[in-house]
Amino acid sequence: MKPGDMVGARRWPYFSAHPDCWQPPWKGVVLAIEDPRAWAKTGAFPEKDPSPEAVKAHVAYCRANIPNSLKSVPVMWDFGPHGQHCFWEQPENLRRYADDYLTWISTREREVLRLAALRSDSQADLVVFRASRSASPAGDQVREHLGLGQ
Numbered sequence: 001m002k003p004g005d006m007v008g009a010r011r012w013p014y015f016s017a018h019p020d021c022w023q024p025p026w027k028g029v030v031l032a033i034e035d036p037r038a039w040a041k042t043g044a045f046p047e048k049d050p051s052p053e054a055v056k057a058h059v060a061y062c063r064a065n066i067p068n069s070l071k072s073v074p075v076m077w078d079f080g081p082h083g084q085h086c087f088w089e090q091p092e093n094l095r096r097y098a099d100d101y102l103t104w105i106s107t108r109e110r111e112v113l114r115l116a117a118l119r120s121d122s123q124a125d126l127v128v129f130r131a132s133r134s135a136s137p138a139g140d141q142v143r144e145h146l147g148l149g150q
Contacts, residue, residue, distance in 0.1 A: 001030045001073060001091055001094055003030050003031055003032040003035070004029065004030065005030045005096070006027060006028070006029060006096070006097040007027075007028045007029070007030055007075060007094040007095065007096065007097055007100070008025045008026065008027065008028070008094070008095055008096070008097045008099070008100025008101065009025075009026070009028070009075075009089060009093050009094055009095070009100070010093075010095070010100060010103070011025060011026055012024060012025040012026065012104055013026070019108045019111040019112045019115070020112070022104070022108050024101065024104060025097070025100045025101055025103075025104045026077050026078070027077070027078050027097050028075040028076060028077040028078065028089075028094075028097075029075065029076050029078075030073055030074070030094075031074040031075065031076055032074075033059055033070055033074065034052070034055055034056050035055075035074060036050045036051070036052050036055045037074075037076060037086055038055075038074030038076075038088070039055050039058070040086070044058050045058070071090070072088040072089060072090055072091075073088065073089055073091055073094070074086050074088050074089075075087055075088070075089045
C-alpha cells in the first residue's frame with residue numbers, strides 16, 4: 001500500500017447485527033509516514049498539529065535508532081458522522097477498498113440467504129410441531145376445554 005491508496009480492513013459497521021443492518025465498510029486513505037496528521041495526538045506529538053519538520057526528524061530518528069519500529073502504516077479512516085481518525089494498521093490487514101466493498105456485498109448476501117434458510121426450516125419445524133400437538137391427547141383436552149370439539 002502506498003500513500004493515497006483507498007483501503008478497507010474487513011470491518012463494517014454493525015457486523016454483529018442482522019445483515020440488513022450492516023453499513024458499507026469503513027473507508028480509509030493511507031497516509032505517508034511523514035504526514036503530520038498521522039502523528040497528531042500521539043505519544044510523540046501530543047499536540048493537534050505537529051510541525052512537518054519535527055515529524056520528519058522523529059521519523060528519521062525512529063528509522064535510524066529503533067529497528068522495525070515503522071512497520072505499520074498510518075490510515076486516515078472516515079467514520080462518516082463521527083469524523084476522520086488516523087490509526088496505524090498492519091499492511092497485511094489492509095486491502096483495496098473496492099475488494100473490501102465487493103466482499104461486504106457477497107458476505108451480506110450469503111448471510112441473508114443463510115438466515116432465510118434457517119427461518120424457513122424453523123417455520124417448517126413449527127408446522128410439524130403444531131400438527132403433532134393438535135393430534136395429541138393434550139391437544140384434545142385444550143379443544144375440549146375451549147369448547148371447540150373435535
